Amino acid sequence: MVPGANITHLTRKILDFLEKVEDKAGFLNFFLKKEVQADIVRTILRDPEGFGSPRLGAGQKVLLEFVSANPTGPLTIAHGRQAAFGEALARILSFSGYSVTKEYYHNDAGRQIRLLGQSLQARYEQLQGKKLALPEEGYQGEYLVDIARKIKDVPPEQPDFFEKVAVEEISRGIREDLARFGVSFDSFISEQIFHHQGEVDKVLKDLEKSGYLYSSEGAIWFRSTAFGDDKDRVLVKSDGSLTYLAPDIAYHRFKIKRGYDLIIDILGPDHHGYVKRLKAAVAALGFPPEKLHIIIVQLTTLYRGKEKLRMSTRAGEFITLKQLMEEVGPDAAKFFFLFRRAESHLDFDLEVAKKQSLENPVYYLQYAHVRMLHINQYAAQQGFSPEECLQADGALLKEAEEINLLKELAVFPGVIEHISRSLEVHLLAEYLLSLAKLFHSYYQRHRVISENRLLSLARLALVRAVHAVFSRSLKLLNISLPERM
């Protein structure tokens, strides 16, 4: 409102919505009229799919890179948490009007891949009866034995035969696990293309031209301290080979070149030393570093009751995402991953996630969902139609539990907007639990369908609105619920 505009008119408009204003403890409290609050029900029912979408993205392009697990072994629960988080974040940002690309960076080059190939070769030759030891620091997991069995009758032709087979087989497994987990990607980027197309060399030359490279002790260094890093970083080692950072800078330039307004990297905790140098790299390439968001998803510690499950990737002893899905199911796994802040360490108790009891919040949500479905079914039997609900009289909703639900529904768009800005996905899971709690409380105290047809209709409309927001939230979190328990 501009100064000098018609204030009295505005004031009257505002007063139309207000029941009362109170002055308490130094705060002014404004109370909305009940019918204004109840309006939210009609707003939702008119557009159940679109309600709550803040449109703040306004078509801005976001690149979201996540999981990006090296094809050297199956996905672990750490990847699972990142996958659940990334997929949910992508869905929420899309809902907020951003145009989101989900990308997986395929690390299919370098020393680790050579080690992988050698490890597979060792397993292969062991099957031929030769006693060939695994390379030092090689991959010891059983999964390589399984792959070796598949190819035991195939004679190796190319020198990179084992590398290729290993990467291919493991990648296929990764894609299967992701698909089963309900996580999909719009693009897979292979590290090899940056080498083959000379992009790594090009980006090094450009950085050199800009004066951010220098030679020392036989190596080529990136002056990342110019952008706030703790120390400069080697890009080309003294033996002439590249460090991991070099292709990664080329990859980030590729991200920038495609014209994204926002670049989000979701990384595991083993990469948090990497944040500053990536930001430095991006800044050196001329991209505003504050538009690169790096989210570190912290570790998950698995428990089986009191027992802490120790894991070691090197020794090949770890719980895979696949095993987790088989044991507790994809939906329970996702919910446990998503209702804690990403940067918090997560204690995940397999026993609790499997338990069909109060300790498991997944069942709390399912139960709310099922109750809402049953009310709808019962209402249909009693002759209520969804179209009728649009005519419901919101002013009939006067119970405290009804007002609480109305308020919670009204908050939903703000929750989505907040998450879209802060990237804190767990807030949606919290919201969902809170909505479920209010609903259970309401259900317990008040009958929706009664002899009073008008009141029944108003309450049914409320329940349908709650269910719309409830379902929407679950879809955004990529969690499905059974219709029966």
Place this chain on the structure above:
RNA sequence: GCGCCUGUAGCUCAGCUGGAUAGAGCAAUGGGCUUCGAACCCAGAGGUCGCGCGUUCAAAUCGCGCCAGGCGCGCCA
């Protein structure tokens, strides 16, 4: 030694762009089913917000210093 994350009820955790009496679930205590599913609900109880100093009218929230736990720390990826 340095960096990042964490420290809030017995347990697991929200709250941390500073604002009213610090919240939830589980566990524990007491109560509630003739009616849309009680896998639910209600009530009371449970706290030096790790410790100290500072900034502020106001600090769980911001700053500094400690203490404790986790992770990372390379011309590894």
